[in-house]
Amino acid sequence: MLEGFDEMDAFVARGCGLVMSKDEHERLVTSENQAVRISNAANMFLFIAKVYASITSGSLAIISSTMDSLLDILSGFILWIAASSMQTPNPYQYPIGKRRMQPLGILVFASVMATLGLQIILESVRTLVSAKNAFRLTKEQERWVVSIMLTVTLLKLLLLVYCRSFKNGIVRAYAQDHFFDVITNGIGLTSALLANRTGHWMDPLGAIILALYTIGTWSKTVLENVNSLVGKSATAEYMRKLTYMCWNHHEAIRQIDTVRAYSFGTHYFVEVDIVLPSDMPLRVAHDIGESLQNKLEMLPEIERAFLHLDYDCTHKPEHSHSG
Known part of the structure; x- marks a missing residue:
């Protein structure tokens, strides 16, 4: 508590030095927009690469990861609309601003991701019960799949570090999505390799684990943003x-x-x-x-x-x- 009071005293002592200038604000907005554009371009490129990996492998886990990338593109479009809307204030139609567009966009984004997870679980259980998902990759196909998935994971990891350097909620939502992709790509690749070398059941099992992680992660995000919309008290x-x-x-x-x-x-x-x-x-x-x-x-x-x-x-x- 005393540290918090010292923080307030230091803030008052610095005074207007904490206020961001117009040029600094414009540079920050430009940087945030650039992070969003880079993330959207990367999601498009990585989706194409994962489509090829899905066709080559036939793995349900990798296909699930590819569908996740497709929704990344669609959800990224939603967040881009929210960010653009916030940057065009209208004091006559929106006298208190459009700050709630940000959690609203994240809420739609998270809901779509959680819905995807449920669809993956249903398809994986059906495949697991029917036992019709057996597939085998040649060494050449396996090499291509591993190369693509590792490249995708590395790029997502770099984007994760980049987007986490911002405080903007939408950009940090992209950072969370990049982190999620790093996890799901690893699960998808591991499941495909194990299914190729052991039993076919490893592939749908990996897809189910991936889906449960999706639902858990984005359900938490939904609850957090609902609280920010309904006016929850500060700590x-x-x-x-x-x-x-x-x-x-x-x-x-x-x-x-x-x-x-x-x-x-x-x-x-x-x-x-x-x-x-x-x-x-x-x-x-x-x-x-x-x-x-x-x-x-x-x-x-x-x-x-x-x-x-x-x-x-x-x-x-x-x-x-x-x-």
């Missing part, structure tokens, strides 16, 4: 840091009546009620409240801060229509 630790900043903002503040922070997409909306002396001039009270609002909105996690100035703490800050 108690973060609320303490905000309260500390508000209390130390100005010596005239007598009480901190209410501090709230709840998710709005990837950022927070903050509501603060402070108590000032009843005989304080409106001009002075306004300046105290506005400077605190600006200070809160400088925090990178906060989208918008709302300040309520009062002379007592007898009011009820709760909304009359809470759902």
